[in-house]
Amino acid sequence: MSSDSAANDVHIASFVVQHRGEAASALATWIAASDDMELARSEGTRSIVLCECADQYGxxxxxxxxxxxxxxxxxxxxxxxxxxxxxxxxPMPTQPVTGAAP
Incomplete structure (x- = not known):
């Protein structure tokens, strides 16, 4: 892979964040202020965060x-x-549904 190609890559990741119950609100506020993260779900002391960055260092x-x-x-x-x-x-390629398992 060339360095030009790597420079145009999109890195998509998900994290499970374990936190104290009282930290959920501050965590949600912090994530909402980020332009490359999204709070997918939060329940009790665990949250699922989605992230989309330009590289692994991000x-x-x-x-x-x-x-x-x-x-x-x-x-x-x-x-x-x-x-x-x-x-x-x-666009995603489409495959016909045959009804039979492979």
Whole structure:
């Protein structure tokens, strides 16, 4: 992969954030202020956060920033996917449904 291609990659990740119950509101506010993260779900002392960055270093920065929010106990990377940004704009191929398992 060329460096030009890597520069156009989009990195999509999800995190499970373990936190104290009283930290949920501050965490949600902090995530809402971010332009590349979204709070997908929050219940009790766990939240699921989605992140879309330009590179893996951005993801690592977001993990460290989430860990720094008061009341956050741990941040776990659950999923990470990278692909060229142009590929995300292309339509998904369709396959006919046959009704038979492969």
């Amino acid at each position: 993801l690592l920065d977001r993990i460290e920033a989430l860990r720094a929010v008061p009341g956050v106990l741990n941040v776990l990377l659950v999923y990470h996917h990278a692909e060229p940004g142009e590929a995300l704009d292309m």
